[in-house]
Amino acid sequence: MSSQTLTVETEAAGSLAGEVAARSGQNLNACYQCRRCAAGCPVGDDTGVTPDRLIRMLILGEKEEAMNNLLVWKCVACYTCGTRCPNNIHTARITEALKHMIKEQHLEPMVPKVANFHSAFLTSTSHFGRVNEMEFMGIYEMKNAKNELTKGGGVKAIVDEIKAQMGLGKAMMKLKRIHFSIDRIKGMSEVKRLFSKARK
Amino acid sequence: MEIAYYPGCSLHASTAFYDVQCRDVLGRLGFDLKEIGDWNCCGATSAAKTNDFLAVALPARNLGIADASGYAEMMIPCASCYSRTLLAQKTLEGDKDLRDRINAELSEKVQGKIKLLSILDVLVRKAKSGEIADRAEKKLAGLKPACYYGCLQTRYPMDVEIGDSVENPQGMEMVCGALGAEAIEWGYKTDCCGASASVNDNDLSVRLMSNIMKDAVVRGANCFVTTCPMCQLNLDAYEQKIGERYGISERLPVYFITELIGISMGIGAAELQIDRHFVESIELLKGLNLI
Numbered sequence: 001m002s003s004q005t006l007t008v009e010t011e012a013a014g015s016l017a018g019e020v021a022a023r024s025g026q027n028l029n030a031c032y033q034c035r036r037c038a039a040g041c042p043v044g045d046d047t048g049v050t051p052d053r054l055i056r057m058l059i060l061g062e063k064e065e066a067m068n069n070l071l072v073w074k075c076v077a078c079y080t081c082g083t084r085c086p087n088n089i090h091t092a093r094i095t096e097a098l099k100h101m102i103k104e105q106h107l108e109p110m111v112p113k114v115a116n117f118h119s120a121f122l123t124s125t126s127h128f129g130r131v132n133e134m135e136f137m138g139i140y141e142m143k144n145a146k147n148e149l150t151k152g153g154g155v156k157a158i159v160d161e162i163k164a165q166m167g168l169g170k171a172m173m174k175l176k177r178i179h180f181s182i183d184r185i186k187g188m189s190e191v192k193r194l195f196s197k198a199r200k
Numbered sequence: 201m202e203i204a205y206y207p208g209c210s211l212h213a214s215t216a217f218y219d220v221q222c223r224d225v226l227g228r229l230g231f232d233l234k235e236i237g238d239w240n241c242c243g244a245t246s247a248a249k250t251n252d253f254l255a256v257a258l259p260a261r262n263l264g265i266a267d268a269s270g271y272a273e274m275m276i277p278c279a280s281c282y283s284r285t286l287l288a289q290k291t292l293e294g295d296k297d298l299r300d301r302i303n304a305e306l307s308e309k310v311q312g313k314i315k316l317l318s319i320l321d322v323l324v325r326k327a328k329s330g331e332i333a334d335r336a337e338k339k340l341a342g343l344k345p346a347c348y349y350g351c352l353q354t355r356y357p358m359d360v361e362i363g364d365s366v367e368n369p370q371g372m373e374m375v376c377g378a379l380g381a382e383a384i385e386w387g388y389k390t391d392c393c394g395a396s397a398s399v400n401d402n403d404l405s406v407r408l409m410s411n412i413m414k415d416a417v418v419r420g421a422n423c424f425v426t427t428c429p430m431c432q433l434n435l436d437a438y439e440q441k442i443g444e445r446y447g448i449s450e451r452l453p454v455y456f457i458t459e460l461i462g463i464s465m466g467i468g469a470a471e472l473q474i475d476r477h478f479v480e481s482i483e484l485l486k487g488l489n490l491i
Contacts, residue, residue, distance in 0.1 A: 023252070025358075042392050042408055074404060077245050078392035079355035083366050090357040099249050117400040121246035122254065129240040131209040140399075164402070168437060175476045177214045177433075186238050190261060193305040198253040 013061025023097035030087035037081035051091035073111035129185030204274035205233035208281035217473035221458035259288035279428035339380025346421035347372035453481035
């Protein structure tokens with residue numbers, strides 16, 4: 001046993017946990033660390049941090065750790081943790097809230113591709129009202145390329161990524177599973193208004 | 201019976217054949233699917249992961265259109281669209297301020313009237329009434345599907361009543377039983393395929409799917425059956441890669457539930473567009489003399 005003393009900055013802890021609880025609608029304090037969530041989490045092996053650990057970090061005010069761990073980005077929103085939690089805490093809602101906070105605070109996402117994917121998906125939706133897979137994948141790969149050039153694996157990483165996606169794209173085309181026409185909805189002005197309200 | 205219908209983006213693109221099958225098969229079961237006008241993308245998980253307001257507002261616009269359509273019920277075959285739309289409806293039921301903020305931007309306001317149905321809600325109803333069995337000209341003897349529900353058919357991040365077990369749902373098994381297919385018992389029916397991780401975190405998604413694939417093979421399934429377009433696309437498109445990476449030699453077709461019902465009704469494989477699968481999916485049906 002280590003003799004380290006647990007120190008908690010109560011004020012900071014309260015404000016972080018409070019903000020996440022308010023945004024996610026989840027009662028973090030109800031967690032009694034039974035770890036049923038951890039047992040069911042399909043990505044726990046990859047992330048190291050499981051839902052119970054994340055909740056603990058938040059309660060203890062460990063902001064740096066809570067905002068910088070793989071669970072926030074690799075959570076697949078399968079909702080297994082939440083449906084198995086005896087106290088009904090949905091950690092997928094918590095990882096959503098943390099992603100929003102990371103974006104608002106202009107912090108670097110730990111897995112940029114995940115952030116790029118969701119942002120590209122919504123950008124495409126904001127253009128036509130429906131997702132156009134070709135446009136969406138184009139925006140996504142442009143974002144990835146920018147990341148790789150500025151701080152990632154450089155040109156080789158970009159080429160590998162595009163090759164992988166092109167392989168799937170070609171196979172989908174052969175099976176007529178890609179459509180080329182653009183479905184632009186008539187009510188775009190409404191959709192645009194919703195997008196601008198979302199930015200406020 | 202006329203019923204409102206929200207196909208969503210997938211059914212207009214990568215799984216357009218699911219849209220064709222839904223209209224045909226449900227039509228023969230007595231449902232006249234009325235696609236709601238000028239619908240928009242539900243935002244899927246991307247909206248939820250990016251912006252709380254959009255996660256509700258995007259499906260809310262569709263709810264307004266559906267409420268104005270005058271139909272009592274709307275069927276949404278895509279598990280993700282169904283989940284997001286249902287969550288938006290539930291959220292707006294309990295949050296008048298948010299409803300007012302969103303309705304202020306909509307020409308057709310959310311009224312909270314329309315009852316949302318997943319494709320399984322509709323099919324289980326028809327299995328219970330005996331109509332699916334009655335319409336099954338061909339019994340699907342020899343077909344041993346692993347019924348794959350994925351995440352969003354049974355799990356929601358808020359309190360939602362589902363008419364089935366969360367951990368061990370039986371709706372698809374009931375439908376398969378009515379068709380004369382012998383659904384296997386297995387342990388991964390509600391496990392996650394990774395969804396969009398197949399694009400943005402492929403190794404993770406392939407690993408998750410390898411568990412699903414291994415269990416289905418070990419339990420003796422000769423195909424998968426699903427209702428979710430994302431699960432179908434992922435398992436189908438990456439099965440070869442999963443097999444190579446994790447040493448699985450079997451390749452199982454990943455059918456939509458509508459394909460199995462369609463085959464049993466005597467609809468041709470070409471009409472159902474079963475040639476749109478990555479994994480060869482016709483030979484199994486031929487070998488069992490089902491087509």
